[in-house]
Amino acid sequence: MLDNxxxxxxxxxxxxSRITMKELGEKVHLTGQAASARVAKLEDSGVIEGYTIKVNQVKMGYFIQAFITIITxxxxxxxxxSFLKTQEPYIIHNNKISGDGCYLLECKFPSNEKLDEFLEDLNEHANYKLSIVINK
Known part of the structure; x- marks a missing residue:
């Protein structure tokens, strides 16, 4: 059970997630050592599963973000x-869903041409509905 x-x-x-334990302790009114012990407990219990970074996709060369509803x-x-495994640079998330489709695929593409190639290849395995992100 988590407390406040x-x-x-x-x-x-x-x-x-890169905050020092001393800084974290100050923010939550603990010593750095006590904050570190709490974080370790949260990790050991599986509440914290890992740490990650947020990458700017545009600066990485990916200008088009798309959500694709997959209908098998x-x-x-x-x-x-198996097809998705060959498309790893473009795939952000592949979520199995209920509702209008079987999966909701979140992708990134460097160009419309790469998106078009991806969709042509995808169509050999499934039907889809495409939504392009206009603004975040």
Whole structure:
């Protein structure tokens, strides 16, 4: 069970996971050592699963972000899933969903041409509905 201090720690780490334990302790009214012990406990219990970075996709050369609703023809999805493994640079997330489709695919592309190539290849494995991100 998480207490208010644990929740405060998680909020601070969500804002900046590179914060020092001393700074974290100051923000949640603990010593650095006590904050470190709490973080270790949250990691050990599986509440904190890992740390990550946020990358600016445009500066990485990816100018087009798309959400693609995947509609498979059958209940056998392995050809589609195998196809995705060959497209890793473009895939951000592939979520299995309920509702209008089978999967919601979040992708990034460096150009309209690469998006078009991807969609042509994708269409061999599944139907889709495409949504392009205009502004975040």
């Amino acid at each position: 201090t644990d929740i405060s720690i998680l909020n601070e780490l969500t804002k900046n 023809q059958s209940t056998y999805h392995q050809p589609y899933l």
